[in-house]
Amino acid sequence: MVSPDLPVFSSVSDVDVLRADLVAARFTFDAVVALVGEDAMDALVREQPAAARWAVEQARSAGASTAGTDAGLAALVWVFVLGGVVESAELSAAMPGVGVEGLMRLGLVEPAPGGGVRAAVDLRPHAADDGLELWVASDVGAHHREGVLRKDHVLGIGQASLTLAANTVRRDVDTALDVGVGCGIQTFHLLRHAGHVTATDLSERALAFTRFNALLNYEQLAIDPADMDARLTLLQGSLLEPVAGRQFDVVVSNPPFVITPRTVGESEEDRFTYRDGGLPGDQLVETLWRGLGDVLAPGGTAQMLANWEIPSGAHWAQRLDEWTPQGLEAWVIQRDVESPADYAQMWLRDASEDRDPVAAQRRFGEYLEDFASRDVEGVGFGYVWLRRPEVGRAHGVGRVFEEVLREVDSPLGPWLKREIDAADALVGLDVASARAVVAEDVTTETYGRPLDPHPQMIVLRQGSGLRRTHALTTEQAGLVSACDGDVPVGALAAAVVELVTDDDLDADADADADAAAGQHGTQRQVRDLVDFAATLVRQGLLVIE
Structure with missing residues (x-):
């Protein structure tokens, strides 16, 4: 029997028979991972099959390839995932309902050059984080066949x-x-x-x-x-x-x-x-x-x-x-x-x-x-x-x-x-009036020379999601460290700016002459800090209470 160029179901009963065989063979993502190992499975996604082939060969040699056994599962992985060749009897034992003749009629396997059968398509289980579990067929990949891929290749997962x-x-x-x-x-x-x-x-x-x-x-x-x-x-x-x-x-x-x-x-x-x-x-x-x-x-x-x-x-x-x-x-x-x-x-x-x-x-x-x-x-x-x-x-x-x-x-x-x-x-949210706390996955890192009490750099680091980082100014570091949900962001920003400004005035011999000119700059600094807090809220580093 010559396999069609594409997988095709001629009736709903074809679907049900194939599904029943795949279930009985335990052809699931978790079972395949358990068979070949997590590292080998990750390598397969990168089209690197060597580790998986070694594990599957060990399982195939350990026993008869009957439905529901590790050897039976290994036969399916060997053929459909890894592109190997098996004898018809081995594959029929692993999938007794549909059998090799049925698999050929569905366009899933074909006679291999030199004897035996091989996959006509790549068929593998897929599991998602939301609990979705599927079987997905596509064209065979580069490790299934020698030479360049066909031009109308249908890519798998x-x-x-x-x-x-x-x-x-x-x-x-x-x-x-x-x-x-x-x-x-x-x-x-x-x-x-x-x-x-x-x-x-x-x-x-x-x-x-x-x-x-x-x-x-x-x-x-x-x-x-x-x-x-x-x-x-x-x-x-x-x-x-x-x-x-x-x-x-x-x-x-x-x-x-x-x-x-x-x-x-x-x-x-x-x-x-x-x-x-x-x-x-x-x-x-x-x-x-x-x-x-x-x-x-x-x-x-x-x-x-x-x-x-x-x-x-x-x-x-x-x-x-x-x-x-x-x-x-x-x-x-x-x-x-x-x-x-x-x-x-x-x-x-x-x-x-x-x-x-x-x-x-x-x-x-x-x-x-x-x-x-x-x-x-x-x-x-x-x-x-x-x-x-x-x-x-x-x-x-x-x-x-x-x-x-x-x-x-x-x-x-x-x-x-x-x-x-x-x-x-x-x-429409007035961030200055809102209260914020630091997200649980956020940490700070300080960098400086040994024995120097003043850090040269403070980095705010997000531990999840896009894992953003911010190199903080002294004012920004002070604002973030004070966000505990008790005081509005605007009041915290004003207090931090006032504290830093007072320190600067104490160190400046011309502070009295510059005080009036600095008032406008202080207001701008407060606005900038509130805007920075809004950025951190949007990015998930701060959370509005």
């Missing part, structure tokens, strides 16, 4: 998709949109808190994988297999074109943002569609970014991952601010910057193009020439959050462009929500 899922601010909504659905992982997370999800992709293969995965997980996703459109609609087309004229409460996208040199006469079949949108430079990201305002309902939010070019001599955020539609709030966090050479090498490795040294060298030169043609100094990567304000509700985020290169918490979504909520709560 990788680090980028996990990052976006962890960053997304979750709230109950009526409608959601997933732009560039891929294997469907963002859509499946959206279905947990959206009444209906629309998912788009230019790739017919991607939509087919998403449909297969949605049906395979219909119970977890509360989907009726006989009426999937009631909760999930799949539309083929580029970016936002399939949903023109519609608006959504939440939009997420992990678009094909990789900046790739264009060649004369290229077609869609010449591109890695999972990562390359086919436009010069970062125009695909710009096009999507500029268009998101049209599909956001009032109060609606959009989140995506993106790359952007940084022209020589320009600030990285300048173009991104220009891309943001008028009237939308924007919070953009730049997480990394790569040189053109490093960027080219990274993406040549991603698609295994470096397995052909001659072609890789030629392609590397094309990358550098392409970046040079636009005077690109670096390529930024980061997180994007946009919101269309809703009439009658406070919106305090505005436009924020910041660089955070340090390690941050994951999942980050709940922390982003706290900052957004705090910014909204600050609208």
